[in-house]
Amino acid sequence: MSDYIVLAISCIFVNNILLAQFLGNCPFLGTSKKMETATGMAMAVVFVLVLAGIITWLTNAFILKPFNLEYLRTISFILVIASLVQFVEMFLKKSMPALYAGLGIFLPLITTNCAVMGACLINIKEDYTFIETIISSFSYAVGFGLALILFAGVRERILLAKVPKPLQDTSIGLITAGIIAMAFFAFKGMV
Amino acid sequence: MAKSITQEFVKGLWAEIPPFRLVLGLCPVLAVTKTVENGIGMGLATTFVLICSNILVSMLRSIIPTKIRIACFIIIIATFVTVVELLMQAFTYPLFLKLGIFIPLIVVNCIVLGRAEAFAFKxxxxxxxxxxxxxxxGFTLSLAAIGLVREIIGTGALFGVSLFGADYQPFAFMVEAPGAFICLGLMLCIMNLVGNK
Incomplete structure (x- = not known):
């Protein structure tokens, strides 16, 4: 049990998917200008990443490995993730319209979010068991959400500040992200 | 076509240079630019995928139905990424190990998909x-430039050759994660200063 807790902490803080592994930076900068969009994106990622982690692990273990098709991993994973996102979108639209409205346009965007694909590939690379895969996918997604929401909070304040012209927008955003990454850097070596 | 072929080529080098002008595909930019060598390797792999996928998408543009074009693009791109992955595994194994999961992640690099959608399809x-x-x-040059700054400041060396002598204390912050963000942010600021005159 304690192993699982250590794994979760290491995925959320120490190896934070955004700030330590640099995955999913496009939505990180793109959707963090407002708190609402950041929360929406964070929720959508948690939802999809756990499902994608499970499904890609199953694909790898029961289809690719037995038939020695591991070289097709990249293609099959992206297809699985893309169709999963499409399926989740249709399912939510039909049966949970409230949640669908909340996630909105962020669902389709997730297909090209490298955090999802990256986390799935890390799970396979680290040879995680099924339970570990579920825990690590969930923790990576929580870490993503945490960093995104923290960053959005800071960015909303920056909008009120006077920033020199060449530094505006993305430039100051990246520097802010660097300072937040410094905070997360302190967790390094903890686990 | 009003624009000539050279114009299409040159715009990628300055006017639309990724990741500075088009802020896309930041993940590999931040992650693999610890050294110049990694940056160039990653840049070349991405360039190969970009050119091949652009050619194929453009050739098939009258066949691909508009509604499912994104899925078609992704399959085309994934195919070429697998090609690059296998080639690098065969010929440049040490670099392949260093770049790790960022090679398969070219599939979800927004630049490649972005160019297929915004240019090659039309x-x-x-x-x-x-x-x-x-x-x-353009992408390769930017990666190399960021790698250059981070490697020189962060380790005091270039391609493993020490530059400033034994007295130099390497500013290791630059090769760590936070340094990547701040370095890119400052370079973007310099680009804005130079470009907006």
Missing amino acids: NPVIPSTADGLGIGV
Whole structure:
């Protein structure tokens, strides 16, 4: 049990998917200008990443490995993730319209979010068991959400500040992200 | 076509240079630029995928139905990424190990998909090739530039050769995660200063 807790902490803080592994930076900068969009994106990622982690692990273990098709991993994973996102979108639209409205346009965007694909590939690379895969996918997604929401909070304040012209927008955003990454850097070596 | 092929190529080098002008595909930019060598390797792999996918998308643009175009693009791109992955595994194994999961992640690099959608799907083969080459070379140059700054400041060496002598204390912050963000942010600021005059 304690192993699982250590794994979760290491995925959320120490190896934070955004700030330590640099995955999913496009939505990180793109959707963090407002708190609402950041929360929406964070929720959508948690939802999809756990499902994608499970499904890609199953694909790898029961289809690719037995038939020695591991070289097709990249293609099959992206297809699985893309169709999963499409399926989740249709399912939510039909049966949970409230949640669908909340996630909105962020669902389709997730297909090209490298955090999802990256986390799935890390799970396979680290040879995680099924339970570990579920825990690590969930923790990576929580870490993503945490960093995104923290960053959005800071960015909303920056909008009120006077920033020199060449530094505006993305430039100051990246520097802010660097300072937040410094905070997360302190967790390094903890686990 | 009003624009010539050279124009399509050159715009990727300055006017639309990724990741500075088009803020896309930041993940590999931040992650693999610890050294110049990694940066160039990653840039070349991406360039190859960009050119091939642009050519194929542009050739097939009248066949691909508009509604499912994104899925078609992703399959085309994934195919070429697998090709690059296998080639690098065979010929440049040490680099392949260093770049790790960022090679398969070229599939979800927004630049490649972005060019397929914004350019190759609407233009004939030759301009699309030029566009892919231009954006690819621009991307490689940016990666190399960021790698250069981070490697020199962060380790005091270039390609493993010490530059400032034994007295230099390497500013290791630059090769760590936070340094990547701040370095890119400052370089973007310099680009804005130079470009907006």
